[in-house]
Amino acid sequence: TKHTSIKEGKAEILLKTDQVFYNPVQEFNRDLSIAVLTIFTNDYKAEVLVKNEKFAQNSKYKEKVDTEVDITILEALSATGLRSIRYAKEVPNITKIVANDLSPKAVDTIKENIVHNEVKDLIETSQDDACMLMYKHKQYWKRFVAIDLDPYGCPSVFLDAAVQSVQEGGLLLVTATDMAVLAGNTPETCYSKYGAISLKTKCCHEMALRILLQCIESHANRYSRYIVPLLSISADFYIRVFVRVFTGAIHCKNTTSKLSMVYHCTGCDNITLQPMGGFKPNPTERNPAQMKAYLPTAPPVGEFCVNCNQRHHLGGPIWSAPIHDELFVTRVLTHVEHNPELFGTAKRIAGVLAMVREELQDVPLYYTMDRLFGRVHLETMPMLVMRSAILNSGYKVSYSHASRMSIKTAAPSQVVWDIIRTW
């Protein structure tokens, strides 16, 4: 066995066995999670204090207003404990972290590292199946304020337990690394794991994020809960989403208006969305006429593509509502820009978040330059020329952080093809 020690952030990890998983490439993922948790726990604490204050004003025990807010975090699949130790040392506000892993070797490693890093006041270890542990924390007084799921491959088997054991307004941090499945190589497997058909398209990375969000939402909806995405990132070989979970049966009725089926043209690669719900109905309205409004009002997408008359493939459903909270992203970005010394990957985080903030939120998915021009065997137009042509046609345009060659625009595909024809 090899003995190694790894330094990352404020943690130093000892690894006495190569049977416990450690991936240095995920430093960006861990740095980003720390930045997100720093801002989120601040917000959460402030919100709970306001709630407690209001509650106290309306109760006869005014002097007993609770000013302590417990911030508990579960790292359900912890491996070396690196992430938990970094959270303990680098995220303010935390009162307790549970670092769990099924493997006894991993838990031994976590225990050693807790001692080595002097964080035993903040971190508890647990050796259990992640789901079993989460199910034991379903009661609202036992729930975690944040749950981090960083599995090998697909996280969907952990979602049923996770959406039930996170606090009201709490945060789920979810990684998926099975990109081949999510990006359309095996659409059937994607359906069985995530409940949505993936497609092999130019915008597969954002589609992967939207499939995962759709999947988390559907698990939450079973328990009258729903998600609000704060940040959704595609990076390297994985995706990572940060979503808050709230409760409200009436809000769950809005889910269909946040989902769409995806029509993908086999000829020109064009993508058309078919919303699953027509518009946002008034969730408090209960009369039958209003209920009809839940059905899609958009005309169904035809069998053939309007641009090239080829057949469509059908994928989805995907989450077609916003995937980031702009204000929240701005605050994380500002925090990282003001404290670059705190993050080994500060530059990269700032770059990615700046792009994320510019993304057109109301335009799901995107074109890519190489694919558009590849289809018609033309030399690719400079990005700037394409972008200003779209702007000149009266439509907004942005990049997606998920692809360097991306063009996000609400311009109809006919407009985009007209621009290409003039080239």
Ligand code: SAM
């Ligand atoms: N979060 C870690 C990090 O940032 O370094 C990496 C986690 S690693 C990708 C996945 C871990 O999940 C492995 O250590 C494995 O032993 C553990 N694991 C797999 N299935 C599990 C289960 N059902 N319950 C708990 N842990 C599990």
